[in-house]
Amino acid sequence: MSDEQIGDQLSMVPVYGIKEGNKRKSNLEYFFNKSDAMEFSESEFIRSSFPLRENFVVSEALDDVMDYHTEEGPVRLIPDAYEVKNALQVKKKASLPDDTFSGIPVFESRNLSICDHYLRLTNEGCLNQRRPVFFKKEDLEKSLAKARAASHDERSNLTDTEAHIEVAALEDIIQAMKDDSTSEWNKVFFAYPGEDIRTGPTSLKSKKGRRRPFTISTSNISKIEEMENATT
Structure with a gap:
């Protein structure tokens, strides 16, 4: 990539x-x-x-x-110290060494995907599937809950949300994306902090076909500041 x-x-x-x-x-x-x-x-x-x-x-x-x-x-x-703490907790639950975390932590779940621009549980399947990765663990947890509710699947195995959360370093993902055009990370979708990924067709799409609340452009910083002001 x-x-x-x-x-x-x-x-x-x-x-x-x-x-x-x-x-x-x-x-x-x-x-x-x-x-x-x-x-x-x-x-x-x-x-x-x-x-x-x-x-x-x-x-x-x-x-x-x-x-x-x-x-x-x-x-x-x-990195955000709070998210580093979350990352260490995720590693501990997965029985991985949890003394330190190197890099910027990002969180994902194999049970979650973006299907044709909309949030879905992975087991629903789709042709145009993206892999959402979150900079805040809380955003991932909220997205898992939304996807489960939208699926109306009471038998879903996502009761223990924590068990389905994984953590990786942003730097490692980017390096993998650069090194290999067939990398599993090439379908990644980086969700910005606080991003509300829709579960239905009310989402907006960018000119490039990717679902975003506004089009990617050189004026992103002013848009970011507007987004921050709206949430504070």
Whole structure:
């Protein structure tokens, strides 16, 4: 899969950086949690490093910063500590080593798919199937509950939702997508935090045929900010 295709998948995922004064670009650190970015901007490290400049927390699209390098080196993506904790719990339940987690955790369930733009339980089957991956465990849990309710299947084996949740590192998925055009990850659909994936035909479709609440474009950041303001 090309870098452009991968970037399109990540263009709705917001990350938060610290912008100093009139600088065009943010610092090297980008946070997945806005509160973490705000706390960092007020830290003694930032204050002492740039005492005469006013600092701002700004939203940027993940695809815009993934391959951004400066003379100081590549950017650092800093995961949401709460989602790291969730990731360790998922690993523990799966009897995997749960001391640490390396990378940005993302969550999925083999019981969940996007079928012709709509959320479905995997066992319903479809020809045009996508594999949803979530940056927040809570979003995955809500989507599993919605898909189960939409299927009207009281016999579903999703009673224990936790047992059907898996975790992986975003960086590993992206590398697999780049390395192999037949990778199992090439059908992945990255759901941005808080995204409401529909279970019926009321969803909107982008011009490229992918279901999104608005078309992917270069103005994604303003759209991300509008989305954040609407939910706060």
